[in-house]
Amino acid sequence: MTMQSVETSTGGGEIRAYLKAHMRDYGLLLALIAIMVFFQLVTGGTLMRPVNITNLFLQNSYIIIMALGMLIVIVSGNIDLSVGSVMGFVGAFAAVMIVELHMPVSLTIAASLLMGAAIGAAQGYWIAYWKIPSFIVTLAGMLVFRGASLWLLDGQSVGPFPPSFQLMSTGFIPDIVPDTLSQPLAAIFGLVKINVLCMGFGIAASVALVWMGLRARAREAAYGIVGEPVNFFWLRTLVVIGAILFLCFKLATFRGLPNVFISMGLLTVLYAFVTQNTTIGRRIYALGGNEKAAKLSGIKTERLTFLAFVNMGVLAAFAGLIFAARLNTATPKGGYGLELDVIAAVFIGGASASGGTGKVIGAVVGAFIMGVMNNGMSIMGIGIDYQQMIKGLVLLSAVIFDVYNKRKQA
Amino acid sequence: MTTILEMRDITKEFPGVKALDRVNLSVAKGEIHAICGENGAGKSTLMKVLSGVYPAGSYDGEIHYDGDLAQFRTLNDSEARGIVIIHQELALIPQLSIAENIFLGNERARNGVIDWNETYRRTEELLRKVGLRESPGTIVDTIGVGKQQLVEIAKALSKDVKLLILDEPTAALQENDSRKLLDLMLELKAQGVTSIIISHKLNEVRYVADTVTVIRDGTTVSRLDAKGLSEDKIVHDMVGRDMSNRYPERIPAPGETVLEVRDWSVWHPDQAERKVIDAVSFHVRAGEVVGIAGLMGSGRTELAMSLFGRSWGRNISGEALLHGKPVDLSTVSGAIAAGMAYVTEDRKHLGLILEESIRFNTTLSNLKGVSAGGVLNEGEETRVAERYRAQMATRTPSVMQKVGNLSGGNQQKVVLAKWLFTEPEVLILDEPTRGIDVGAKYEIYTIINALAAQGKAVIMISSEMPELLGMCDRIYVMNEGAFVGELAAAEASQERIMSLIVTE
Numbered sequence A: 001m002t003m004q005s006v007e008t009s010t011g012g013g014e015i016r017a018y019l020k021a022h023m024r025d026y027g028l029l030l031a032l033i034a035i036m037v038f039f040q041l042v043t044g045g046t047l048m049r050p051v052n053i054t055n056l057f058l059q060n061s062y063i064i065i066m067a068l069g070m071l072i073v074i075v076s077g078n079i080d081l082s083v084g085s086v087m088g089f090v091g092a093f094a095a096v097m098i099v100e101l102h103m104p105v106s107l108t109i110a111a112s113l114l115m116g117a118a119i120g121a122a123q124g125y126w127i128a129y130w131k132i133p134s135f136i137v138t139l140a141g142m143l144v145f146r147g148a149s150l151w152l153l154d155g156q157s158v159g160p161f162p163p164s165f166q167l168m169s170t171g172f173i174p175d176i177v178p179d180t181l182s183q184p185l186a187a188i189f190g191l192v193k194i195n196v197l198c199m200g201f202g203i204a205a206s207v208a209l210v211w212m213g214l215r216a217r218a219r220e221a222a223y224g225i226v227g228e229p230v231n232f233f234w235l236r237t238l239v240v241i242g243a244i245l246f247l248c249f250k251l252a253t254f255r256g257l258p259n260v261f262i263s264m265g266l267l268t269v270l271y272a273f274v275t276q277n278t279t280i281g282r283r284i285y286a287l288g289g290n291e292k293a294a295k296l297s298g299i300k301t302e303r304l305t306f307l308a309f310v311n312m313g314v315l316a317a318f319a320g321l322i323f324a325a326r327l328n329t330a331t332p333k334g335g336y337g338l339e340l341d342v343i344a345a346v347f348i349g350g351a352s353a354s355g356g357t358g359k360v361i362g363a364v365v366g367a368f369i370m371g372v373m374n375n376g377m378s379i380m381g382i383g384i385d386y387q388q389m390i391k392g393l394v395l396l397s398a399v400i401f402d403v404y405n406k407r408k409q410a
Numbered sequence B: 001m002t003t004i005l006e007m008r009d010i011t012k013e014f015p016g017v018k019a020l021d022r023v024n025l026s027v028a029k030g031e032i033h034a035i036c037g038e039n040g041a042g043k044s045t046l047m048k049v050l051s052g053v054y055p056a057g058s059y060d061g062e063i064h065y066d067g068d069l070a071q072f073r074t075l076n077d078s079e080a081r082g083i084v085i086i087h088q089e090l091a092l093i094p095q096l097s098i099a100e101n102i103f104l105g106n107e108r109a110r111n112g113v114i115d116w117n118e119t120y121r122r123t124e125e126l127l128r129k130v131g132l133r134e135s136p137g138t139i140v141d142t143i144g145v146g147k148q149q150l151v152e153i154a155k156a157l158s159k160d161v162k163l164l165i166l167d168e169p170t171a172a173l174q175e176n177d178s179r180k181l182l183d184l185m186l187e188l189k190a191q192g193v194t195s196i197i198i199s200h201k202l203n204e205v206r207y208v209a210d211t212v213t214v215i216r217d218g219t220t221v222s223r224l225d226a227k228g229l230s231e232d233k234i235v236h237d238m239v240g241r242d243m244s245n246r247y248p249e250r251i252p253a254p255g256e257t258v259l260e261v262r263d264w265s266v267w268h269p270d271q272a273e274r275k276v277i278d279a280v281s282f283h284v285r286a287g288e289v290v291g292i293a294g295l296m297g298s299g300r301t302e303l304a305m306s307l308f309g310r311s312w313g314r315n316i317s318g319e320a321l322l323h324g325k326p327v328d329l330s331t332v333s334g335a336i337a338a339g340m341a342y343v344t345e346d347r348k349h350l351g352l353i354l355e356e357s358i359r360f361n362t363t364l365s366n367l368k369g370v371s372a373g374g375v376l377n378e379g380e381e382t383r384v385a386e387r388y389r390a391q392m393a394t395r396t397p398s399v400m401q402k403v404g405n406l407s408g409g410n411q412q413k414v415v416l417a418k419w420l421f422t423e424p425e426v427l428i429l430d431e432p433t434r435g436i437d438v439g440a441k442y443e444i445y446t447i448i449n450a451l452a453a454q455g456k457a458v459i460m461i462s463s464e465m466p467e468l469l470g471m472c473d474r475i476y477v478m479n480e481g482a483f484v485g486e487l488a489a490a491e492a493s494q495e496r497i498m499s500l501i502v503t504e
Ligand SMILES: Nc1ncnc2c1ncn2[C@@H]1O[C@H](COP(=O)(O)OP(=O)(O)OP(=O)(O)O)[C@@H](O)[C@H]1O
Pocket: A001, A410, B014, B015, B017, B018, B019, B037, B038, B039, B040, B041, B042, B043, B044, B045, B046, B088, B395, B396, B405, B406, B407, B408, B409, B410, B435, B437
């Protein structure tokens, strides 16, 4: 192999190589956009109504939150089948504390998150230190916590919750410009009233995205790393910014930023940062990529696996609280089967079942793809039977696309 | 003599890498043809093109085999024409028996039901042919690498082979095992089988080959008649310049004792009554390169791994002192923190994360060195990876290249870089030059010497005795889990070492 030939070879080859290697990322983004456009058309515009967009976020918040933890579990080379049941169980636990025992909301939230951590630790212990396959341990966990929810609630639904608890899921952040001012102002100019905070948030996020993107490019250039071709960078960034501004505008014309949108957004940014930019994130990828090599590199693989499950437990508990708050009741069957949606989201997002690969952003986009499909198909009135079949096929196609891509590269 | 294989103007590109650039190879019927070249020159790639691993159409150029134009789409296509390749990495299934491995995918069966009598009978025949005295039912995992290599060859022979390709078959073998394998090749030649062998061990090339093709940077440099050919000529063509010395000079200047190990004993992790390391004591001084010689299975790797964070074995007892003070080496991170590094002999399974980049792997053992407050500094990481890439002359288009895409020798350099970056005081090297070309070996030896000159203590485990003799100040000889002798550089020789092993 000639080094010179690499340096003098036309840029075309490198660009093609780059695109090939990142086909998956572009594909995922395109798929989400295509699916949204498709449902927008077939639902006659219902999908993108402000109220429906708002609903979309509310409905999928708990899936996305759990997908963050699931991504880490899957990257570390494991799986967690118990998250749906754990989520339901923690919701039930919170309901009993608040509704039946009249505990304060803040105490309940803290206790619930601790409960999640304890459940994660209990499962993670066997997986990490006893090397029992996570599939088995969490399958057992799924059964146990399904039963535990039933037992705790005595087979009954428990609710409703006090408003302060509901706010966590159904509340909105108050606008910085009060309605009493913005309403008449909008009326004067004959425009729709918008939520200034929400729009401002969208603009700020867009600016931040461009800034970070440019910085990353500058860094790559400084070290001579072949990065994304410049026109692709701008095209992609513009598409993403366009989507952000569009969604924020929709939210702004309804009730503004939902509380859960903020917690979800912050968590996503946090987990994206932790997985990509910190030593602990790096170690998780190493663990999933080759456990033995990671261990011989001085990585405490057992503890890391354990922590991945503790983290998953906490996020499942948080999702459980949001879920219960949204329904305003805890049902004995809450969370049934949701683990499958979460796992599907992570795999659609490009994670590999053998561990070591996958990105937080991918998992979030994967969750949105599932969410938009659920929502769109429900609006269209497609039965749950067809919905499940279609979702299954989408999951399969995403993974086939992955494998196909890998083969092409080899 | 007729030509059985003619590869013309073969060009193969990977994203960002031109691995082969109009390579020509011509092999005469019935000969043993050696391919030599530096790490990353394209030897393995050329063989993968030939055997259909890279299907026709994914490369440019023509392959003429046995009289006609060959366009193999899969391994099966080439096997059907009698071309069998034994890859650089062994492809046996460790949990299966020898017989099962030999006939894997090619089972002796009637209507899908395996005929075990036939299978065992044929296996025995084949094992006799390759000179391996093992029962066909033996689980592959329980025999040594040398024997496993023979099983690979038996497997190749079971397929009615006309052209046998061996990619670095002796890289993991001890000298006597290597010799057995090479003699087997000569025997097969007598039976009319044509072979292609890739090897970095030039003495072996001279021993078996009739013709040598040298590849450099993806192009054919020369085709040499092996008769009267000198190793220096091969080396010259491989690296493009003369190399008068194989081992760089070093003036030994040992200082104080850095690491001292006393009465180190280790039991087998699964077989409770088997003591694998028996009361071993040794020491290494600052600025010293100490070798551990021994046969395959003598316990050298087990000793090193048990020292390094108890990564192998059970009921480990004994004492380890660093600078005269007891040191806790019970975890890998503790051992690294204490200043130890262990470069594994099994880079694929224990050394690297193959799916990740060179940069990722280089900094993995010392993430602290490229982060602040737990947040990674990618710029710094890139700088570090680039530094080692330059220092070791690792051949790659970029440090962002996946390690799995590198040639075997270049992967080894990444493992070394990873451990050098932890800036160890005691560096244990387990077969550090396995699969590495002469030029790169010299570079690695130079690095080892530089470390010693900085006052680091280096322990070198190697199955290549000339390497130990050329590099070490002192050599411990190990046999069956115990140290049976210690030789100073001046008194050490291949014969002395062997006699120490044998007399035990
Ligand atoms: N799948 C791949 N993708 C990208 N590059 C590759 C791939 N396979 C091989 N290469 C590159 O092609 C070049 C030739 O590799 P090859 O494995 O043929 O070398 P080699 O001569 O066998 O070296 P060694 O002696 O180290 O085994 C190397 O630079 C390697 O990095």
